[in-house]
Amino acid sequence: MLCATAFRGAAPVSAVLKPQSELQIHGHAEGQGSVLTADAQAFLLELHRRFEGERQSRLAARVARQARFDAGELPAFRTDTAALRDADWRVAPIPAALADRRVEITGPVDPKMVINALNSGAQCYMADFEDSTSPTWANLIEGQLALREAVAGTLAFTAPNGKQYALKPEAERAVLIVRPRGWHLDEKHVLVDGERVSASLFDLGLFAFHNAQALAAKDRGPYFYLPKLQSMEEAALWNAVLGHIETALGLPHGQMKVTVLIETLPAAFEMDEILHALKDRIVGLNCGRWDYIFSYIKTLRAHRDRVLPERGQVTMTQPFLKAYSELLVKTCHRRGAHAMGGMAAQIPISVDAEANTRALARVHADKLREVGAGHDGTWVAHPALIPIAREVFDEGMPAANQHTVLREDVDVAAADLLKPSLGTITRAGFEGNVEVCVRYLAAWLDGNGCVPIHWLMEDAATAEIARAQLWQWLHFDADPVKPGRQPLHLDDGTAMDFALLDRALIGLPSRLASEGEIPGKARINEAIALLVELTHADTLAEFLTLPAYERID
Numbered sequence: 001m002l003c004a005t006a007f008r009g010a011a012p013v014s015a016v017l018k019p020q021s022e023l024q025i026h027g028h029a030e031g032q033g034s035v036l037t038a039d040a041q042a043f044l045l046e047l048h049r050r051f052e053g054e055r056q057s058r059l060a061a062r063v064a065r066q067a068r069f070d071a072g073e074l075p076a077f078r079t080d081t082a083a084l085r086d087a088d089w090r091v092a093p094i095p096a097a098l099a100d101r102r103v104e105i106t107g108p109v110d111p112k113m114v115i116n117a118l119n120s121g122a123q124c125y126m127a128d129f130e131d132s133t134s135p136t137w138a139n140l141i142e143g144q145l146a147l148r149e150a151v152a153g154t155l156a157f158t159a160p161n162g163k164q165y166a167l168k169p170e171a172e173r174a175v176l177i178v179r180p181r182g183w184h185l186d187e188k189h190v191l192v193d194g195e196r197v198s199a200s201l202f203d204l205g206l207f208a209f210h211n212a213q214a215l216a217a218k219d220r221g222p223y224f225y226l227p228k229l230q231s232m233e234e235a236a237l238w239n240a241v242l243g244h245i246e247t248a249l250g251l252p253h254g255q256m257k258v259t260v261l262i263e264t265l266p267a268a269f270e271m272d273e274i275l276h277a278l279k280d281r282i283v284g285l286n287c288g289r290w291d292y293i294f295s296y297i298k299t300l301r302a303h304r305d306r307v308l309p310e311r312g313q314v315t316m317t318q319p320f321l322k323a324y325s326e327l328l329v330k331t332c333h334r335r336g337a338h339a340m341g342g343m344a345a346q347i348p349i350s351v352d353a354e355a356n357t358r359a360l361a362r363v364h365a366d367k368l369r370e371v372g373a374g375h376d377g378t379w380v381a382h383p384a385l386i387p388i389a390r391e392v393f394d395e396g397m398p399a400a401n402q403h404t405v406l407r408e409d410v411d412v413a414a415a416d417l418l419k420p421s422l423g424t425i426t427r428a429g430f431e432g433n434v435e436v437c438v439r440y441l442a443a444w445l446d447g448n449g450c451v452p453i454h455w456l457m458e459d460a461a462t463a464e465i466a467r468a469q470l471w472q473w474l475h476f477d478a479d480p481v482k483p484g485r486q487p488l489h490l491d492d493g494t495a496m497d498f499a500l501l502d503r504a505l506i507g508l509p510s511r512l513a514s515e516g517e518i519p520g521k522a523r524i525n526e527a528i529a530l531l532v533e534l535t536h537a538d539t540l541a542e543f544l545t546l547p548a549y550e551r552i553d
């Protein structure tokens with residue numbers, strides 16, 4: 001156990017620690033001592049003391065709001081902030097390093113990925129502790145170490161096959177943006193007085209603590225993507241955290257910059273408010289479409305008229321998604337912020353040239369839609385997709401951004417953001433969800449947070465869609481204790497009930513066993529057990545990563 005000592009960081013922190021205050025580390029990973037130094041621990045302890053109470057209040061507010069949605073209420077624009085939405089104001093100027101973000105690559109934080117992403121030719125790299133990282137203690141420590149060495153320019157890696165990786169010169173590297181885990185997650189390896197600390201504060205705090213000075217020396221700040229916010233109050237909490245860190249680390253006010261993912265349905269109703277709450281530090285919003293679809297299902301779980309079709313039919317041309325992305329562009333450009341696009345799930349298919357051409361064409365079409373809608377940049381999941389995104393944005397966006405595209409033609413009402421979708425649920429769609437959940441959970445439990453499944457990128461957000469759909473579909477059942485409820489049906493007329501789930505699961509382990517090497521193969525049975533638990537539960541678990549986290553190191 002390591003105990004915090006008084007903070008001796010680069011800058012003044014005035015807090016007096018309670019004598020009994022103690023930060024305990026329950027975990028052993030290579031290099032941990034150099035990440036969790038005594039000073040870094042004191043810094044984390046201070047973050048916990050200052051912000052944990054408000055984090056818990058925000059999480060409780062989410063639960064209370066969801067109870068209202070479950071009782072029939074629908075999300076709506078706030079009346080108490082109407083004046084703020086009507087007023088003219090803009091966010092602080094965007095620093096030069098973040099002026100042109102036409103292509104951003106994202107990916108987990110292991111050293112090989114970090115080097116490949118920084119060398120990829122994309123303008124920015126989002127180093128992801130969230131949707132694409134399974135937060136084992138080893139992964140988190142390795143990620144912090146890799147990012148610190150990347151900032152220092154010294155990161156190198158030798159793969160087990162002997163292939164050597166080294167960073168390109170700084171001028172040729174992508175700008176680093178770090179995505180910490182969301183507010184809902186705890187870091188169970190770090191306790192204060194027996195209480196788990198926030199995973200968000202752990203990830204962001206440690207990265208800022210170790211890298212702020214080195215980045216400031218290059219006229220950069222620590223830059224972050226903030227995930228899964230649900231309200232302006234959550235944005236205000238982040239703003240307070242960032243303000244505190246700037247003071248503690250001796251950075252100028254506003255040196256740390258953030259881009260907020262609008263990836264929950266409630267947040268889509270508070271885009272102006274979120275920009276305003278962070279206006280000295282925010283540089284843009286991003287359409288995190290996969291979590292957004294998940295959140296639509298989760299938020300409207302009890303609204304039978306808004307059940308979505310199977311996952312493959314929920315594309316960005318569905319009216320509720322089109323409305324959300326266009327509102328995001330309009331809102332950002334009015335306020336001088338970037339409107340970042342999102343991720344197409346297709347990845348290169350090395351074994352089938354025709355299928356590869358079709359996959360790349362879908363990525364191309366997605367990027368074309370984004371640049372045409374007025375987005376200022378986009379995401380890719382894989383380095384081979386960079387030239388496609390680059391070509392589309394170079395052609396459609398000759399300047400560094402397209403903030404002048406104000407989209408005054410866009411007029412989005414609450415009903416547009418909530419619009420029911422047309423489509424079907426087929427047996428293949430149902431079984432596909434089951435397979436994705438099982439395979440993704442198995443990989444995640446095995447320490448791998450992003451995997452290709454049937455040549456689609458699957459991460460926590462895409463898997464959540466499959467998991468939440470299964471729960472929702474199965475819970476409009478004909479349970480006699482819930483009189484009046486009727487099951488939903490597949491397009492062939494089969495009722496969606498637990499017998500259907502059992503049938504989908506029954507042959508899966510042997511089928512997967514015959515598929516050669518798949519990530520997390522040894523944990524398939526554990527993944528099935530978890531999926532069964534999640535789908536049978538009376539309440540939709542808020543995130544699959546919450547129960548899954550209790551099952552990893």
Ligand SMILES: CC(=O)SCCNC(=O)CCNC(=O)[C@H](O)C(C)(C)COP(=O)(O)OP(=O)(O)OC[C@H]1O[C@@H](n2cnc3c(N)ncnc32)[C@H](O)[C@@H]1OP(=O)(O)O
Binds near residue numbers: 459
């Ligand atoms: C909904 C959201 O939140 S989106 C954001 C979260 N998701 C992501 O960030 C997706 C990240 N992407 C990935 O993890 C991977 O691309 C996967 C898992 C989808 C596919 O991975 P693989 O099957 O290993 O890809 P593949 O074998 O084609 O990789 C070829 C090379 O590209 C590298 N590569 C692939 N994706 C990335 C990436 N995102 N960043 C950097 N390098 C990458 C691989 O490391 C490999 O390098 P190597 O030749 O030196 O060994």
Ligand SMILES: O=CC(=O)O
Binds near residue numbers: 288290461
């Ligand atoms: O984080 C991105 C998403 O689509 O979810």
Ligand SMILES: [Mg+2]
Binds near residue numbers: 288
């Ligand atoms: Mg997401």
